Amino acid sequence: DSGVTQTPKHLITATGQRVTLRCSPRSGDLSVYWYQQSLDQGLQFLIQYYNGEERAKGNILERFSAQQFPDLHSELNLSSLELGDSALYFCASSADGTGMETQYFGPGTRLLVL
Amino acid sequence: AQKITQTQPGMFVQEKEAVTLDCTYDTSDQSYGLFWYKQPSSGEMIFLIYQGSYDEQNATEGRYSLNFQKARKSANLVISASQLGDSAMYFCAMREGGSAGGSNYKLTFGKGTLLTVNP
DSSP: OOSOEEEOSEEEEOTTOOEEEEEEOOTTOOEEEEEEEETTTEEEEEEEEETTEEEEEOSOOTTEEEEEOTTSOEEEEEOSOOGGGOEEEEEEEEOOSSSOOOOEEOOOEEEEEO | OOSEEOOOSEEEEETTSOEEEOOEEOOOOSSEEEEEEEEOTTOOOEEEEEEETTOSSOOEETTEEEEEETTTTEEEEEEOSOOGGGOEEEEEEEEEOOOTTSOOOOOEEOOOEEEEEEO
16 A cells, blocks of 8 residues: 555546546655556656645646645546546655655546546 | 667566566656556556666665666666566656756656566
8 A cells, every 4th residue: 555545446437527536645745746547658647746836747638637735635637528538547646855756656546438 | 769668568477487677768867766666457556666876786675676777778677586466567667857946756657568477
């Protein structure tokens, strides 16, 4: 158990819908990262938050957005869903104090868009 | 160019034998970190081992060791005494140094190697 929690574990929805994925980082970690894992694209970085502020953006679609709350949990919002958004979405956290801290991954949310 | 290359889509090993999973990387940063993660069929990503670019000794964690050859830009994972439970997808990842005062510490992943341990 990495200490990172993600809910829900599975999500099945229809095209055009909107969903919210939730992540709680390990105790004490200030940074949250979101990654998408799909068969065709592999594991891709989406977005990073550090202590409530957006730190970096990767290959995140405009239909997707995220935020990190004062208690450091984070939510990833996916809207106007398309079939191609079906993937495993991971949240990871790290302390990110001084450098190369390890990122610990949550169990993931498996999203299926029908 | 790909930043992380894992050339072995699949590998087979006999139980109790050692296996090496290859990883080469590409970066112009002096400061970077290399990570290996294991993803079993259940889907979670499990951190295995880390090597910093300035570390002079190869990292080891139990049965896992990282064969770090900086000049060749390779960071191969060695699993000794393979167990059936080692059957999984293995990902090599790199975190580059980033800029001072607010860095992006994202991980860039390779495509993975599917390891199968045979009894």
